[in-house]
Amino acid sequence: MAGFDEVSQLKPYKSMWRIKVKIIRMWKQYTAQGGETIEMVLVDSKGDKIHASVKKDLVEQFDPVLMEGFTKILINFAVTHACGSYRTTKHAYKIAFVSTTKVRPCEELPMNLTGFTPAKFLDVLDGSLNTDYLVDVIGQIVEYSHVEIVSVNGKDTEKITVELRNENDVRLTIVLWGKFAMNVSDAIQLRADHAVVCVLRFGKIKVWKEDRSVSNAYNVSDIAINPSMNEVQAFLALWFAFWQSLFHSYTKEDNI
Template structure:
């Protein structure tokens, strides 16, 4: 249970706090004022941690990690969407794959970390939207997760995929378009697949989606966007200025949501399709999973050589 010291209402702390750009690893007594953008539990080689993406008042972001030992006493205090003051934590180099921010450093909570509530209210999401042209250029570093916003143009059915170890995961393939009609293929897994498919079936008219902390990958040499396990967030038809501006520039009459069928579903279907595999609305399935070792799945919570 959190102590009174950890959850007391803050006063005058903002005068002493620093922004993320001032953080350096040579001391651990920093004080920062942060908004919790995202939080999730992570399991790497049976080691449980709680991960966070935090923003300061300037919009800079940093990744933070909380070891299992401190999840109950510290990690659970950090409510997504709320502002807090954090005092006394370690600063270490950020590295590895699936990094949620481009910050050089990451934050690690320890037994001396103190978390104090802030009365500050701000609904800013601190988005860093990546334009489709940058993604398609192939020049982006695939170690970093990105924010992408677009209109759903086509969508397959949710599939149950048999994975290694006998587990099943749900998968959904779809395509997003931007205001310039550039299109990106997507493949999302788990609860996000069901969430989007349900929204598409229920919504009348255009469906836009914001996928935060999404990962870049390749399938048969072509770029694809996917969710990075629980590190990714999806918001359907978000009520944000960027989405409203996007909608105003889209002509619904020219962009109608369609469905498609994979051309690898079954041998019988393949025989029926024959030479129609090039028809509009059909495309190959994604691989069940990218070929990754466990070490390559590690996000910015560890520094490793691959």
């Protein structure tokens, strides 16, 4: 059996690609121009990611065989240029399913292959990141507002503002809307007596005057509170180490 192409190798002007990838994010999107489409973020065994789309005419064909969290072999698809201001990966190209694309079941890639690549808070805050690309963030919730009802484009929607701190006590504001606001508010109430770690996938960097924050991006984003992830355990270990070293330094100063 032939081997697999790497996601990093994918480029236009060829369709007979063969890749093995995990669907780490999947959602349906509706636009007046394109109708309802299936959108996905895929990752291969090397951790390289690429966006993939199924146009409206093919949704019925592929919807039953595509599921978030599962690994699939994809054969024969188009590769086109990636563009826009809500880009889910750094890959220059994206996958477009065609009617002859084949989706095959296969052995699952490792559970800990999540494609999670958290942005550094300082990189978000100092403007060094391109806001066309969506970002992952992880941090401990230290402040949060009450849920507000605000009017957006003539429609009432929920809003909550959350302040995260990273392992070095740098703070970043997160603004969540709609179901994301309600889900996080409920999760905070349930875990009020414990360290609450927030993981936001595919967030949008927002700039208002000189202030930068991260917000959920329509249906693209995903958010979890204290999820069972290696990255959360690593974050907590760094966080505890930072505060332990800070405590020891203060103790030494007091003893001088």
